[in-house]
Amino acid sequence: MTTMKLHNTKTRRKEVFEPLDKDNVRMYVCGPTVYDRAHLGNARPVVVFDVLYRLLRHVYGPEHVTYVRNFTDVDDKINARAAESGRSISEITAETTQWFLDDMAALGALEPSIRNDPDHQKAMPRATQYIPQMVAMIEGLIAKGHAYEAEGHVLFAVDSWREHYGKLSGRSVDDMIAGARVEVAPYKRNPMDFVLWKPSSDDLPGWDSPWGRGRPGWHIECSAMAHELLGESFDIHGGGNDLMFPHHENEIAQSCCAHPEGEFARYWLHNEMLQVEGKKMSKSLGNFFTVRDLLDQGIPGEVIRFVFLSTHYRKPMDWTAEKARDAEKTLRKLRQIAEGSERWSDGAERYHEPFDDVVAALCDDLNTHLAIKRLQEHADNLESSDDASRLLVTLDLLGISSNWKDVEHLYAEHLQEKKEKIEALIVRMQDARALKDWRTADAIKAALVDSGIELKISKDGVEYDLGWDFDSSKLEALK
Known part of the structure; x- marks a missing residue:
């Protein structure tokens, strides 16, 4: 078996990758919040973990790799977009989810997959499909003393896991409190406590819960979906390093407290920013x-x-x-x-x-x-x-x-405008030759050749071909 080594953010060193089960290697990657087009920074982790997914499939076999990437389709950014546009939340999330899938497919990214899930629905879970699992996890955290209800909110009690909280990002709770730039709600016991559940007004999405009508906090979504689809322990959790704190730190805290018998994710991979x-x-x-x-x-x-x-x-x-x-x-x-x-x-x-x-x-x-x-x-x-x-x-x-x-169509469309300019320059070159304006004709020819265009000039006219090293920027000086 091929030996793989991955840099584990949790241990801050490169480690030999040893999956829990070679017949079912499991990876979870945080997906987008679907309220707008994916920007270049959003795309980098998709490509990075697509390569890792392809490599795992090569090493362990396609049928032995499970890859889950979620969609966050309940979020205040989505609510704000719906309010400002007058469109429904479901319409916005459906449209932007498809945009994301189309754009990532254009980058050559495979869709995540789970065995026996040919339509990829489980491999690309929507947060709103897993509200009952989130409610159940929150109830368990309260019962174990790791969460508390306050003014319609449920918050994770960081002090209940203080010894471990911050180890992924390398921060201590005291340092985080000292440097916190967060509004400290009066109902928080600790400034670093984070929301698991919050109340919803009538104009916002909401679900019934033991704490009243409300909606989940951001962090609980991934913990609940990862547990439901990958179990108490799985192999790899990935995402951009902007998610390391607080999102991934909070995921670890609530997941390990809800399911102390498991490890949650064993290897953490984070890509740098763009x-x-x-x-x-x-x-x-x-x-x-x-x-x-x-x-x-x-x-x-x-x-x-x-x-x-x-x-x-x-x-x-x-x-x-x-x-x-x-x-x-x-x-x-x-x-x-x-x-x-x-x-x-x-x-x-x-x-x-x-x-x-x-x-x-x-x-x-x-x-x-x-x-x-x-x-x-x-x-x-x-x-x-x-x-x-x-x-x-x-x-x-x-x-x-x-x-x-x-693949030619990938190049043909965006080269068309360049070809039109090239052909216009060739016409100018031929006109200059006809007028015996050799200085102009030679300057155009030199620029075309320097840009990587292969020219064949004969009495019948001019033929050209774009060489593999064609650089259109070298034609910009020609007016």
């Missing part, structure tokens, strides 16, 4: 992008994915236009090689194993940067039909399409 052009993504800075913004600009999902994978998941990732252009060039080159590999390996016995050194890089705490480097080395040095087949399988393992027959 920047755009070296700055924190912000609407005020004009560098805020949703995934759909980039797709609509003509940037293929595979380019976005490739840029993400070029940086190790535990390092901050900087999205830049230059990185997107470089990724597009590399993918175009890989596409040309893969198309040749498909023909080369046609009729040969398909080699179903990816390249060992690429797998080894992924097994070393998801080192996608090194995996891509090794993939490119293999692509440049194919020696047999087996190598060609292995290239295609390795592309699949990374979530990069190995069936490029249907």
Whole structure:
């Protein structure tokens, strides 16, 4: 069995991954709150844990891996969006959930899955489907002295688990209280106590409970769904490092107190945050992008994915236009090689194993940067039909399409505008040649060739082809 090592946030070290049950490796990843389009930062954990999911399926077999990623469809942000738009909450959450699924599919992300759940409903649970389980967990916490009711709210009592609270994020309760920037409600026994249940007014979503009509707090959702779908102990819990505190810290506290016989999650993985052009993504800075913004600009999902994978998941990732252009060039080159590999390996016995050194890089705490480097080395040095087949399988393992027959449309649409400009420049070049304006004609030709365009000029006209290293930015100086 292949040895995998993962950096466990809980222990702050890289550990050999040993699942509780090799026949059912279980992973839970915090999903989106569905009230708007997913931005680039939301997409990074999806891609990171999609690679881990693919790797687990490779190592243990697809039928032996369970992956759950939730949707938070009850939240004050959703309520506010409904109030300001005049639309129903159910309409908003249904629409934005589908947006998320479509956008993540465009990035090559597989849908989570549970055995015997072909429609993925259990693997992608909605919080509103698990309200009874949340109520039951809260009742158990109260009975065990870990929670209390106050003015229609139910709060987790941090002091009841004070010795352990904060270990994931490396904070002590006293330090957290000293640095807290939270409004301390008068009914809290401790400023760090957090809400498990809160009352709902008539204009807000609510469910009946022993504490009156209300709705769950954010943290209890994941604990209840993870317990229901994965049990008291499971293998991996993932998410962005912005969730480490308070969300994941609170998940651990309430889950371990509700089910002390279990471990909750054994390995915790957190991806670092994303920047755009070296700055924190912000609407005020004009560098805020949703995934759909980039797709609509003509940037293929595979380019976005490739840029993400070029940086190790535990390092901050900087999205830049230059990185997107470089990724597009590399993918175009890989596409040309893969198309040749498909023909080369046609009729040969398909080699179903990816390249060992690429797998080894992924097994070393998801080192996608090194995996891509090794993939490119293999692509440049194919020696047999087996190598060609292995290239295609390795592309699949990374979530990069190995069936490029249907991928051309990803490039055709966003290249169309560039092709129109190229063809207009070629017309200008031909007009200049006809007028014997060799200076202008040669300048245009030089710019086209420098951008990576292959030109064939004959008495019958000009033919061109976009080389794999085509860089449209080099044409910007030509007016």
